[in-house]
Amino acid sequence: RTVYLNGDYLPEDEARVSIFDRGFLMADGVYEVTSVLGGKLVDFPGHARRLTRSLEALDMAVPLTEAALLEIHRELVARNALDDGLIYLQVTRGAPGDRDFIFPDPETTPLTVVLFTQAKPNLAESAEAERGLKVISIDDIRWGRRDIKTVQLLYPSMGKMMAKAAGADDAWMVEQGLVTEGTSNNAYIVKDGRIITRALSNDILHGITRAAVLRFAEEAQMKVEERSFSIDEAQAAEEAFITSASSFVTPVVQIDGVALGAGAPGPVAKRLRQIYIEESR
Numbered sequence: 317r318t319v320y321l322n323g324d325y326l327p328e329d330e331a332r333v334s335i336f337d338r339g340f341l342m343a344d345g346v347y348e349v350t351s352v353l354g355g356k357l358v359d360f361p362g363h364a365r366r367l368t369r370s371l372e373a374l375d376m377a378v379p380l381t382e383a384a385l386l387e388i389h390r391e392l393v394a395r396n397a398l399d400d401g402l403i404y405l406q407v408t409r410g411a412p413g414d415r416d417f418i419f420p421d422p423e424t425t426p427l428t429v430v431l432f433t434q435a436k437p438n439l440a441e442s443a444e445a446e447r448g449l450k451v452i453s454i455d456d457i458r459w460g461r462r463d464i465k466t467v468q469l470l471y472p473s474m475g476k477m478m479a480k481a482a483g484a485d486d487a488w489m490v491e492q493g494l495v496t497e498g499t500s501n502n503a504y505i506v507k508d509g510r511i512i513t514r515a516l517s518n519d520i521l522h523g524i525t526r527a528a529v530l531r532f533a534e535e536a537q538m539k540v541e542e543r544s545f546s547i548d549e550a551q552a553a554e555e556a557f558i559t560s561a562s563s564f565v566t567p568v569v570q571i572d573g574v575a576l577g578a579g580a581p582g583p584v585a586k587r588l589r590q591i592y593i594e595e596s597r
């Protein structure tokens with residue numbers, strides 16, 4: 317693979333970052349994941365805008381204009397002949413010469429910018445989406461600024477391991493009796509044909525796929541309700557699904573061992589998945 321590091325395109329094994337990088341020592345950094353379908357970037361402007369928002373929330377400068385970022389994304393797609401897959405972008409607060417809790421002076425410590433591609437052949441034809449996901453519920457014990465897309469992913473990673481150990485595919489996190497979101501996706505249920513998903517706040521990531529899917533749902537005259545729901549309410553729902561850049565719209569068919577509706581992907585999730593993929597191609 318050819319990757320991008322601080323202005324250079326390099327073979328992946330030649331890209332090197334300091335051991336003092338604050339991303340490595342303190343998870344002091346933010347990231348984005350943008351999908352690529354048939355060589356085309358999906359929702360790029362939304363990801364670029366959210367990157368700016370995450371950087372500003374952590375007092376980091378925006379190192380590249382949206383146009384420059386787009387150019388790097390396109391260059392990586394071309395250099396790696398990427399058809400279907402993902403582009404991972406990470407910006408960390410750089411590498412001062414030592415470990416210190418205090419932020420380094422940005423004049424002398426430039427940010428570290430890394431991008432790489434991940435090929436996922438036939439990204440839109442997923443067996444998981446055909447079958448539907450099983451999810452378990454776990455406590456949401458993450459910090460209070462989940463709207464900032466930081467690289468602190470230990471708990472989401474542990475959540476996926478808990479799901480795997482339980483024979484499930486993923487976990488939905490619950491706080492004060494209400495679902496916040498999935499480990500790496502936004503969570504939805506369908507009740508009386510209405511699409512229900514938690515409203516935006518600092519409690520969840522403001523999904524770029526979420527924004528697009530809710531817009532497509534409204535354009536298709538589907539009703540959307542932005543409010544919280546419990547696991548009990550979700551288990552009694554007709555359908556459930558998740559959204560993210562890497563999974564688009566993927567049906568959920570089981571929550572904590574309870575099958576939803578017919579126990580198979582439902583019509584609303586299937587239709588939204590189809591619309592989203594068609595609009596993204």
Ligand code: PDD
Nearest residue numbers: 349499500501502521523524525560561
């Ligand atoms: N995850 N919620 C969380 C906690 C996430 O990590 C993500 C994305 C989402 C969905 O956001 P979007 O639709 O913008 O991808 C919601 C990415 C895909 C990841 O960590 O790989």
